[in-house]
Amino acid sequence: METKLAIYGGKKVRETPFPNRKPFSSREEELLIQAVRSQNLFGKSGTMVRDFEKRIANFYGASFAQSSTSGTAAIHSAIGVVNPEPGDEIITAPITDPGSVMPILMQNAIPVFADVDPLTLNMRPDSIEANITDRTRAIILVHLFGRPCDIDPVVRIAQKHDLILIEDCSQAHATKYKEHYAGTFGHMGCFSMQQSKHMTTGDGGFIITNDEETYIRLKLFSDKGWDYQYMGDRDHAFLAPNYRMTELQGAVGLAQLEKVRSVVERRIELGTRLNEKISSASGIMAIPPEDNREVSWWNYIFHITAHNPDEFCSALRAEGISVSPHYIKDPIFLRGEFLTKGQTYGSSGFPFNSPYASKKYHYSPDLVPNAIKGLNTVAVVGIHEQMSKEDIDDIAIAINKVANFLSR
Ligand SMILES: Cc1ncc(COP(=O)(O)O)c(C=O)c1O
Known part of the structure; x- marks a missing residue:
């Protein structure tokens, strides 16, 4: 096999482009036409959104599901259920x-960041517990890249400290931890249906829960505090946004739900194949599988531990592979000034510069050394369910080629 890297004039491993993901088909078209022909795209009085919520709850084995307009809106609604006092803390990734x-700040609470496992990039239970104070109200447990976190210990921590556990499954739809899907272990599971997700309505989201009180509050929070079923004569229960899903999203969501598990199973198969095929390449590290959970690979990740990650990824791209180093590059709290400079509400710096905050908060890299370490070495490869085994093999050949060359 050619060993000279394409970046130095050798033959590319992959000459032809990889297939684009096509998440929509005739089933989405059929249900969309049905929705439009009904002459009513308003989710509260139509059939699609209602049916979507019923089927989501059924799929996840949850008592209730509430539709939403995005993953961010879903998480905001979950925090609306927590109903924090200004200056309370919520632990996140x-x-x-x-x-x-951002939804934590939008409810005037303060984000606190737990550190992660430097390989999986998922939040670590010990760091979550170490960050709990008497102001902590909730934990948002984010399952990244299709890999569920260590959920059981976090459930125990939440119970021990009487905290609400919100799972963010935006990158881990229909993915099992032990016998059950991620999203069903906490008080609420939140999902994004943005275009890149395992199931998508372009933008969209939903929340699942088993608790009726929680569901009622989610429903009210998603609709200006408004719901005749629960409110009777009074219209607006409390301050809340409008996160109502339309029948168009409901229609596409129904079609997507029919295939989400097959999407996930295919990604598990392809990701496992890639993991195995690069596991002995030198200077890189594939993340070892764990018996007690699936990995549905929202995108595929591996670590470049003994080469320069930027150099490695440039060489890989020259081989025709879509890859980028460092994912979001820095911890999320350094990717804008909403935390480091308190750019929240006008120039108030609320809630940080207010009597509600119990201390000064500093958002600096030393809070999360393992996150810094993991971001430094991680590389993200775009894979999806419509790729073939041969596509995956090309990615593996290119990774092995670059690793071998750079190890010489
Ligand atoms: C882990 C995670 N949480 C939350 C979100 C927010 O979802 P949305 O873009 O639908 O608001 C995303 C979407 O990219 C995500 O990946």
């Missing part, structure tokens, strides 16, 4: 989308 952080 340092490596994630801002959607697992």
Whole structure:
């Protein structure tokens, strides 16, 4: 096999482009047409959103599901259920989308960041517990890249400290931890249906729960505190946004739900194949599988431990592989000024610069040394369910080629 790297003029491993993901098909079209022909796209009085919620609850074995307009909105609604006092703390992930952080501030609470496992990048139970104070109200446990966190110890920590546990499953739809899907272990499981997710409505989201009181509050929080079933004559229970899903999203969501488990199973198969095929390459590290959980690979990740990750990824891209080093590059609290400079509400710096905060908060890299370490070495490869085994093999060949060359 050619060993000269494409970046130095050798032959590329992959000459042709990889297939684009096509998440939608005739089933989505059929249900969309049905929704439009009904002449009513308003989710509260239509059939699609209602049916979607019923089927989501059924799929996850949860008592209730509430639809939402995005993953961020779903998490915001979950925090609306927590109903923190201004200045209360909520523990979340340092490596994630801002959607697992900003809603905390939007309910005037303060995000606190637990450190992670430097390989999986998932939050570690011991760091979650170490960050609990008498102001902590909830934990947002974020399952990254399709890999459930160590959920059981976090459930025990939440119970011990009387905290609400919210699971963020935006990157881990329909993925089992032990016998059950991630999202069913906490008080609430939140999901994003943004375009890149295992199931998608372009934008969209939902929350599952087994607790009726929680569900009622989720429903009210998603609709300006408004619901005749629960409110009777009074219209608006409390301050809340409008996160109502439309029938268009409901229609696409129904079609997506029919296939989400097959999407996940295919990704497990392809990701496992890639993991095995690069496991002995030198200077890199594939993340070892664990018996007690599935990994549904929202994107595939591995670590470049003994080469320069930027150099490695440039060489890999020259081989025709779509890869990027460092994921979000820095912990999420350094990716903007909403935390480091308290850019929240006007120039108030609320809730940080207020009597409600119980101390000064500093958001600096030394809070999460393992997150820094993991981000430094991680590389993200785009894989999806419509790729073939041969596509995966090309990725593996290219990774092995670059690793061998750089190890010489
Ligand atoms: C882990 C995680 N949480 C939350 C979100 C927010 O979801 P959305 O973009 O639908 O608001 C995302 C989306 O990228 C995510 O990956």
